[in-house]
Amino acid sequence: MVPGYQHLLQKVARPFGLAAAAILVFMMLFTTYAVVMRNFFDTPVLGVVEIMELALVALIFIAMPGVFLRDEHVTVDVVDQVVSRKIRVFLRFFGLFLTLGFLIMMMSEMAEPAIDKLSDGEVTMTLGINRFIYWIPIIFGFVLSIPAAIWVIYLYGRHGVPRDQNLDAEEGAHKMSGQAHVE
Numbered sequence: 001m002v003p004g005y006q007h008l009l010q011k012v013a014r015p016f017g018l019a020a021a022a023i024l025v026f027m028m029l030f031t032t033y034a035v036v037m038r039n040f041f042d043t044p045v046l047g048v049v050e051i052m053e054l055a056l057v058a059l060i061f062i063a064m065p066g067v068f069l070r071d072e073h074v075t076v077d078v079v080d081q082v083v084s085r086k087i088r089v090f091l092r093f094f095g096l097f098l099t100l101g102f103l104i105m106m107m108s109e110m111a112e113p114a115i116d117k118l119s120d121g122e123v124t125m126t127l128g129i130n131r132f133i134y135w136i137p138i139i140f141g142f143v144l145s146i147p148a149a150i151w152v153i154y155l156y157g158r159h160g161v162p163r164d165q166n167l168d169a170e171e172g173a174h175k176m177s178g179q180a181h182v183e
């Protein structure tokens with residue numbers, strides 16, 4: 001059973017995932033179009049690399065707030081199998097606070113280069129896309145990821161960290177089997 005707040009987080013995260021999926025579909029279709037035009041009609045499509053660069057940046061950073069809301073970061077379970085749930089919960093909060101600090105630090109460090117690109121007026125070689133345009137999805141992703149991380153920390157603090165089906169089920173089974181022997 002998914003707790004109500006997890007359902008809410010997933011619902012709020014859904015538009016970010018859908019936007020990223022739409023960008024991915026665009027990237028696949030545009031790449032296919034460019035290959036077909038070049039191979040079958042001997043007509044190269046100009047600016048494919050620039051468009052794919054921009055789409056890839058958008059794909060990654062538009063999806064980022066949704067990843068925070070769903071708490072689905074890429075993780076490596078180094079100690080999860082050998083520590084108690086209390087320690088895993090502490091490590092989860094520690095990681096979330098560390099990540100929040102990282103997001104805030106990165107946002108403050110990104111402001112200057114983004115403003116420089118805006119004031120420089122640098123453009124791409126083929127299509128003349130202003131390089132600041134590439135910064136828009138990056139800033140969007142970081143700006144929305146900060147409140148997303150704060151919201152997850154708040155909800156986990158208030159309602160508890162969701163149980164891991166694999167790890168907590170084993171811990172519960174060990175406790176139950178221990179209780180069965182005691183009785």
